[in-house]
Amino acid sequence: MSKSAELDATAEVKKQYIVVTLGDEFYGLDISFVDNIVRMQKITRVPKAPTHYKGVINLRGEVVPVMSIRKKMGLQEDVITNATRIIILKLQDQGFVGILVDSVNEVFSLGESEIERNFNTKDSKSNFINGIGKNEARLISLFDIDKIATEASK
Amino acid sequence: MDVSQYLDVFIDESNEHIQSLSDNIMILEKEPENADTINEIFRAAHSLKGMAGTMGFKKMQHLTHDMENVFQEVRNDNVKVNSDLIDILFDCLDAIEGYVSTIKETSDEGSEDNAVTIKKLNDFLTKETGSDIVSEKTPEVETTVAETASETNSSDEQNDAVAYTHLPLSDDDKMKVIDELEGGANVIGITVNTSKECLLKAARAFLVYKAVEEFGEIIAYSPSAQDVEDEKFETEFSLLLQTDCDQDDIKSAIENVSEIKSAVIGPVNLDMYHENVAVQEAPDKSETPKVEKTKTILSTIDNSKEQASKTSKNAIAAANKGKPVATRTVRVDIDKLDDLMNQVSELIIAKNTLVARANSSEAEGGADLTEQIEYLERITTGLHESVMKVRMVPIESVVNKFPRMIRDLSRKLNKPMDLIMSGEETELDRTVVDQIGDPLQHLLRNSADHGIEDPKTRKMSGKPETGKIWLTAYQEGNNVIIKVKDDGAGIDTDSVLRKAIERGIVSEEEGKKLSKKEIANFLFMPSFSMAKKITDISGRGVGLDVVKSNVESLGGDVEVHSEMGVGSTFTVRLPLTLAIIQALMVEVRDEKYAIALASIQNIEYIPVTDIKYVQAKEVIYLRGTVIPLVHMDTILDCQDTEDKPEDITVVVVNKGDSSVGVVVDNLIGQQEIVIKSLGKVIEDNKYISGATILGDGEVALIIDVNSLF
Numbered sequence: 093m094s095k096s097a098e099l100d101a102t103a104e105v106k107k108q109y110i111v112v113t114l115g116d117e118f119y120g121l122d123i124s125f126v127d128n129i130v131r132m133q134k135i136t137r138v139p140k141a142p143t144h145y146k147g148v149i150n151l152r153g154e155v156v157p158v159m160s161i162r163k164k165m166g167l168q169e170d171v172i173t174n175a176t177r178i179i180i181l182k183l184q185d186q187g188f189v190g191i192l193v194d195s196v197n198e199v200f201s202l203g204e205s206e207i208e209r210n211f212n213t214k215d216s217k218s219n220f221i222n223g224i225g226k227n228e229a230r231l232i233s234l235f236d237i238d239k240i241a242t243e244a245s246k
Numbered sequence: 247m248d249v250s251q252y253l254d255v256f257i258d259e260s261n262e263h264i265q266s267l268s269d270n271i272m273i274l275e276k277e278p279e280n281a282d283t284i285n286e287i288f289r290a291a292h293s294l295k296g297m298a299g300t301m302g303f304k305k306m307q308h309l310t311h312d313m314e315n316v317f318q319e320v321r322n323d324n325v326k327v328n329s330d331l332i333d334i335l336f337d338c339l340d341a342i343e344g345y346v347s348t349i350k351e352t353s354d355e356g357s358e359d360n361a362v363t364i365k366k367l368n369d370f371l372t373k374e375t376g377s378d379i380v381s382e383k384t385p386e387v388e389t390t391v392a393e394t395a396s397e398t399n400s401s402d403e404q405n406d407a408v409a410y411t412h413l414p415l416s417d418d419d420k421m422k423v424i425d426e427l428e429g430g431a432n433v434i435g436i437t438v439n440t441s442k443e444c445l446l447k448a449a450r451a452f453l454v455y456k457a458v459e460e461f462g463e464i465i466a467y468s469p470s471a472q473d474v475e476d477e478k479f480e481t482e483f484s485l486l487l488q489t490d491c492d493q494d495d496i497k498s499a500i501e502n503v504s505e506i507k508s509a510v511i512g513p514v515n516l517d518m519y520h521e522n523v524a525v526q527e528a529p530d531k532s533e534t535p536k537v538e539k540t541k542t543i544l545s546t547i548d549n550s551k552e553q554a555s556k557t558s559k560n561a562i563a564a565a566n567k568g569k570p571v572a573t574r575t576v577r578v579d580i581d582k583l584d585d586l587m588n589q590v591s592e593l594i595i596a597k598n599t600l601v602a603r604a605n606s607s608e609a610e611g612g613a614d615l616t617e618q619i620e621y622l623e624r625i626t627t628g629l630h631e632s633v634m635k636v637r638m639v640p641i642e643s644v645v646n647k648f649p650r651m652i653r654d655l656s657r658k659l660n661k662p663m664d665l666i667m668s669g670e671e672t673e674l675d676r677t678v679v680d681q682i683g684d685p686l687q688h689l690l691r692n693s694a695d696h697g698i699e700d701p702k703t704r705k706m707s708g709k710p711e712t713g714k715i716w717l718t719a720y721q722e723g724n725n726v727i728i729k730v731k732d733d734g735a736g737i738d739t740d741s742v743l744r745k746a747i748e749r750g751i752v753s754e755e756e757g758k759k760l761s762k763k764e765i766a767n768f769l770f771m772p773s774f775s776m777a778k779k780i781t782d783i784s785g786r787g788v789g790l791d792v793v794k795s796n797v798e799s800l801g802g803d804v805e806v807h808s809e810m811g812v813g814s815t816f817t818v819r820l821p822l823t824l825a826i827i828q829a830l831m832v833e834v835r836d837e838k839y840a841i842a843l844a845s846i847q848n849i850e851y852i853p854v855t856d857i858k859y860v861q862a863k864e865v866i867y868l869r870g871t872v873i874p875l876v877h878m879d880t881i882l883d884c885q886d887t888e889d890k891p892e893d894i895t896v897v898v899v900n901k902g903d904s905s906v907g908v909v910v911d912n913l914i915g916q917q918e919i920v921i922k923s924l925g926k927v928i929e930d931n932k933y934i935s936g937a938t939i940l941g942d943g944e945v946a947l948i949i950d951v952n953s954l955f
Contacts, residue, residue: 134944134945136837136937136944136945136946136947137837138924138931138934138947139881139882139883139884139931139933139934139947140882140883140931140932140933140934141931147945148924148937148945148947149945150939150943150944150945153591153592153595153939154922155922155923155924155937155939155945157924
């Protein structure tokens with residue numbers, strides 16, 4: 093924890109994160125980007141689309157692309173279970189994009205002082221992470237939504 | 247109240263007048279003596295001037311005023327129309343357009359005062375008339391004008407001189423007037439008439455109020471200020487003013503506001519508004535203002551000219567009275583229409599859900615349900631068509647700027663050419679019309695620059711010196727076809743091929759096999775410019791490929807046909823509607839896809855044994871035509887299946903003249919589908935043009951048939 097963060101700790105504004113799981117790890121998504129969380133539903137495959145795109149779904153009459161964040165991060169294939177959810181992100185330029193997660197746990201508030209920004213795991217998944225939130229014993233990797241957005245449009 | 251709320255109206259109307267000016271100046275160029283056209287131009291320039299004045303755009307007003315002056319002289323036969331004048335007029339037009347677009351962007355006319363253009367106009371006027379003619383001629387005009395004007399006004403006065411003497415005032419206002427009068431204040435009544443053609447009545451009234459307020463305090467309005475602001479009055483409005491100023495000053499101040507036909511002023515006395523006194527007769531005073539009026543009119547040249555035009559306008563309006571033009575239209579914000587369209591789309595999806603439900607539960611639901619659903623289906627289809635129709639606009643609004651463009655190009659390139667347009671009334675969806683302008687402009691420029699040869703060459707090859715470009719639009723089934731044709735040199739396919747080989751697009755071997763049409767299509771590839779030298783008209787290689795991608799983004803396609811020495815034709819095919827189409831639903835493995843019905847020619851069941859091979863490609867031979875086959879499952883990367891059927895289902899689709907047989911696993915049936923975008927992230931998918939939501943909520947993809955050719 094950096095010193096300045098410690099000093100600001102009293103006045104800091106806490107941000108809310110949605111905590112999801114991918115495998116055994118916990119990940120956090122800034123709630124202000126999340127439009128909706130929907131249950132797994134039939135995903136229509138789009139031929140010739142990039143492989144990390146699972147396809148498109150019908151979200152209240154709109155067609156929304158669904159991305160596999162696991163594929164993008166080099167993790168194992170998604171295993172669809174009853175707990176699988178699609179998090180619908182609302183991005184500035186790309187509109188709605190859904191990402192597949194194994195399960196959704198809770199909503200959590202984190203202040204900047206509880207987030208570790210300096211880390212380097214030198215691994216492809218850290219590309220999408222811009223901080224690690226500490227919550228008691230758990231570590232929550234925080235997704236960099238901007239990164240996801242730029243990846244989404246690639 | 248503030249005039250900015252009229253800005254939209256102002257911009258719309260200005261554009262209409264500019265267009266009318268442009269059209270008429272074009273006509274004038276060909277028929278310099280056409281009096282109707284000259285009058286029409288005069289009217290448009292005058293209206294523009296009036297509107298600019300009202301909105302306080304002084305520079306624009308100045309320019310249009312000088313244009314009007316020139317036309318005044320043209321009308322009086324003091325000036326002959328020649329090509330110099332036409333050029334100057336087009337300059338003016340460009341300048342006015344510049345003002346309007348600046349106003350559109352910034353709500354201000356900007357700082358450009360176009361002094362050069364104005365100077366040209368005035369120089370032309372002085373040169374052609376000789377300055378003394380102007381000064382000699384004007385007084386004569388003035389007197390006649392003054393006479394007619396006073397005549398018009400006096401005849402009007404019989405009707406409205408009394409208006410301010412018995413205004414239907416509210417009790418409060420009445421009390422106020424009586425109070426003022428009893429207190430010994432000097433109250434005068436004013437009744438103002440706007441001219442019949444006045445477009446921004448409320449704005450004029452506002453300016454009148456402003457002018458009047460300089461002289462005193464307005465005690466009462468009739469109709470009420472609110473009604474006037476909402477334009478709830480015909481041409482006349484009155485007010486009562488508490489003032490000590492001279493009536494003539496007030497009068498001339500009011501009449502300085504443009505498009506105000508007349509103002510009648512007279513004192514108000516206690517009798518008129520005393521509760522128990524009913525006023526029937528006009529006061530004797532009305533005689534005085536009449537005389538004053540003539541004087542006022544004579545006082546300034548500007549005023550008299552304006553009156554002159556008004557009188558002539560009135561005369562024309564009267565002449566036109568035989569056939570009243572009732573415009574039964576409403577201006578609607580396009581966003582509102584989009585909303586409506588979306589709602590209709592949702593309704594259709596909901597209806598499709600019902601249809602699917604009814605089909606699955608047919609046994610229990612019975613005939614009654616099906617009948618009701620069919621009824622609902624009819625209504626939704628009708629509703630959809632109506633909404634679609636509302637969104638349709640003629641392509642006229644886009645193409646009517648082209649004659650001017652071709653004229654300018656013709657001068658710039660020193661090649662005489664004519665543009666012949668037909669089918670301007672053909673209607674297309676508003677969104678398509680908005681975006682089709684640029685591609686068409688590219689094609690026309692292309693024809694003018696590369697297509698049409700210079701007059702010498704044309705003469706040598708036995709063609710008339712003047713080149714011809716045709717722009718034709720018509721509806722064909724669910725498509726609108728727009729053709730740009732020229733009688734120029736045509737496309738030299740050999741040199742196109744050489745260039746393609748040079749660029750490494752095809753090998754020499756492959757090149758030999760290509761048809762002329764295929765070669766011509768190379769022109770649509772990015773940065774493939776055939777121009778030997780780059781001009782500022784075309785030839786930078788960013789032309790035809792942009793045309794192609796623009797047209798394709800609208801769901802259409804573009805083709806070229808060309809014959810050396812005879813000319814080329816570019817054919818743009820556009821869908822009539824964008825949002826909802828009839829489609830055939832097909833199945834490939836367990837996935838559902840939609841194919842637009844409009845592109846389907848027929849459906850065939852073919853035994854596998856009938857598949858033939860040409861150049862190692864599968865084809866079928868159907869009623870005298872060879873149709874290449876495309877297997878949907880391979881194109882869409884589906885998994886292979888074990889079972890090979892004996893018959894294949896072939897959906898024959900066409901694009902232009904060519905056909906392709908699309909092999910699918912199963913047919914599901916015809917359905918009305920709502921086209922949705924795939925979302926920005928996977929938008930540029932070659933084989934998929936969009937998605938739709940089926941009755942069961944599932945998403946099905948729409949196959950872009952054009953990509954299969």
